[in-house]
Structure formats: C-alpha cells, structure tokens
Amino acid sequence: MPKRATHTFESEKDGLSDAQLGLHYCMCCGESVLILGPEMQLADLPRRRTDGAIVLEKGKVTYKLNCKPREGKVLKRTGGYERQYRFGCWNCGVLIGYRAEDSEDAPITYLLSDATGTQEDLYLQIYQVPQCIQSTGPHSVRVALEVRCGQTRRALRSVETEHVGISVTAPAKDGLANAELLDYMQKVLAVPRKALQLSRGWSATTKFLLVAGLQAVDVFKRLKAAVDTDMTAAVDTTMAAQADPLGEFGPKEVFTQGAASFQTRKLWEQSEELEDDLAPIPDKKQQVFIK
Template sequence: MPKRTTLTYSSEDAPEVAGDQLHVYYCKYSGRHVLTTNCNLSRAPKRRTDGSTVLDTAAYTYKLYTVDGGIKVLKRKSGEIEKQYRQNAGKLPIAYRSEPEGRFLYLLKDSVTAQSLLDGERGGRDKPPVPPCILPIDNNTTQISLEIDDRADRPEIIKVSADAVRIAITHGIAHEAAGEEALDFMRSVLGVRLGQLSLMRGESTRHKLVLVKDLAPAVAFDKLQAQLNKQKAL
C-alpha cells in the first residue's frame, strides 16, 4: 500500500493559541517543510535517551507534513526494547511517538531546522549540513551513495540530495568500463588517489556505494558542492 501523507492537528483539548507566533520547520537535509507549530523548539525539552526534542501536543498546536515511516524497534543500552512510530520526510525519519496516538511527539536530533535549505543564504553564515548520503563508516572511511545516469556527453555531477549524489557518465551503465569511469570521475572531483577509492554494489544497477579512505564526510561534501558550482558557472 502507498504511504499516506500525514497532516496532523493537535487535539480539540489543546489550549487556545490566538495571537501566538507560529514557527515553521524544515527537514534539515532535504529542505522540505515538515512542521508548523506555535512551540519554539529551541526552548522545548530534550529527551535524555537520544537527544530528541519533545513536543507536547496537548499543550501546543501543530501540523505535520510527513508520511508514515513505519515502526522502528530499538534496543537501548539498558536492555529495554523501544518501539518508535515514525514520521518521515520522504525516506528521512523526522519524528516519532512511543505510542501510535501518543501525546508526545519526539523530533529526532538534528532532523529539523527553522531555516529552509531552499533559501539563498542556506542558514546564514553556516554551511549546509552534510546530507545522509555521505556518511562515516569508521574512523578513516567515508561512504558516498551514488545514483548514476549513463550515456551523457561528459561526466558531471547532476545533483547532491539527501538520498544520493547523482552523477552522469558517458558509458552505458552495463558497459564494463562504467564503474572505472565513475571512480575516475570521483577521484578527480574529490582530489584523492584512485587507491583511496573502492566501488561497491548498491540497491540497483544504477545505485553504487563509493568508499573513500582518509577523507572526512564534510570535506567530501564541500568538494562535491564546489564541483557542482563550477559546472553551473560554465
């Protein structure tokens, strides 16, 4: 069954909020509008277990623009089993409840921002956050999720999103040289040696995982963004 979009309002028992300021929050990685509420999340309490921001839906009015993210079962360090009824922005988890209709909505740590990534300033002086498609897998290795378009006029970066770094290569995706071309292009963009890179299978033929040794995720993201900006200037 397709996932349903959730437009959730607080209960009728919520207090009167006429005149209160509304706060708009966006997914920190995709820039999607995910929540409007009269609660200032910067002043809301944090859950000790995972640092999530706690929104009391009986005390504040709110509206979610999310989809059902399913149930996530976690085992805490204490040994306790916890169920999270999650809400997603696309594939990205944004919030959860501990019960299907629970009073408290937990916004995952670093999942939302009051500044849209679609805005020109991208959070003012701060750099945009590293998207989840670029992540550390150990102390000295970064994993980059690739989505590959083939038979292009030249290799290039098309887009950097939360889900993947989308690139184009000149060979057909099934050609034996396609993987080599993708790696060589990433080598030139990231400014690393070919020996620092390895290409792994992904979810499909067009999805690959690139492992980069001795390059931090933030540095990799900056180099990818620089290449994208360079292409736009041509």
C-alpha cells in the first residue's frame, strides 16, 4: 500500500496568504466546503461531458473538501449503469459531489457545478442582486439605467430586475443630462469620476453605466441605500406640501413648475428622439424650488 502524506497550507510556512487560496462555500448554507490551491480556478478545470460536473483529479489539482458521506446511487446510463458514492456539505448535508469509488483516496472526484461558489457568488444570492447589475470582470460592473430627464428633482427611483430607475433635472440635450447623471452616480457609489463610464442603452431612455473598482453586490447595496434615502426625502416633502399646499408659493409659480414637468414627461412618453423634441426648462426667474 502506498504511503499517505498530508500537507496543510499555512501562510507562515508556505508563504501563502488567504487571498491566494480559493475558498468556496456551500450555496445552500454558506459554510466553507472547498479549498483550492494557489492559482487555481474552478472555471479552468475540466468538466465531465455527462452531467457537467467539475473534475478534481488527484495529483493535478490541489484541494481539500469538507464534506460528509451521503447515500450512494446507481444511475442508468447509455450502454450500462453508473454507481455514484455521493457526499454533501458537512453542515447542511446538501449534495455537492460524488466519486466512482467508495473512498476519499479515489483518483477522481466530481463536484457539482452549481453546488459551491465564491464569497461574491454567495453574496449575490443572499442579497438577490438583480440582472440589471452584472459583473463584467473581477472589479468591473455594468448597470442598466432607465433615465428620466427634466424632472423636478434628481433621485434614484427604484432598483428593479430590468433596470435601475433614476431621475435628473437637466434636459436630454447638449450632454447636460449625462453630466448630471455621472455626477450623481459618483456621489451615490462613492467612487472617483474616472471609475465611471456611460454608454447608450437599448432605447432612448436607457443607458449602461460601467463601474470600475467595485463588485456587483457592493454596487447593489449602495444603490439600494440611495433609493431608500431618496424615498424617505420624497415622503417628507410630500407630507410638508400636504400640510401647507401653497406655503410661500403662489398658484402661478406652482402651476408654472408643474406644467413644465408635465410637458417634459409627456414628450418622454410620446417620443424616443428626445434631444430635439424636449421642451426647454423654465429659466431661473420662472422656477421656484423648495430648499
């Protein structure tokens, strides 16, 4: 019988940091179930053609599993049968992989592709990050925006599955709305201006915002916090207006501001070519804003 040897990764002895070891977590309970050696990614490992399981081959892949055995199964395959000795998460017991032999020393271990994930994958599941916020790299995120220009106040309206709704006060001409949008998103996401890049979306009212230096879950949490803050401010303003509908404003000023907002919204809904058709906003003499 060959002599068995166990090697434990320790940063002090091996010169490795925690960041160099690939930690993977159970996507059901969030407990750590797999440690990959340095400079190894699950995405780079081969997959089994039959079911897409990730192949962990001893001698070629350095890894450690934290699991407990489950009931074995016999599956009918084309041309015969296959016996699987299955194992699950050590904490919750959910199935995460199997072997062809009833031994931890089996030469090949198969890991189910969707059973484990990195910390970022786990956060995306926990926080239920919508599809409109997608990772395009390790520290790059693309956000789909639905923009309304010429509004009475700028705010983040909502974070939905298809897009993030945002309102700006500038008109959709001469790049004014884009400049205000980037300035506002810079403050919301707390990133340098150079980390943001704006591009056209799939319609006249949509944009794609590229964010560098953040992960998708971080972008989602900051956008969600901004939506909650803006909604609270809007409710406070509405309650104040209901308590004193006119206050220091006369009917003429209220009508002028409301008519401009109504006309802008009407044009947004009726036309997709906004840069030429958008009504000009009133000048400072015609506008009265609540401080």
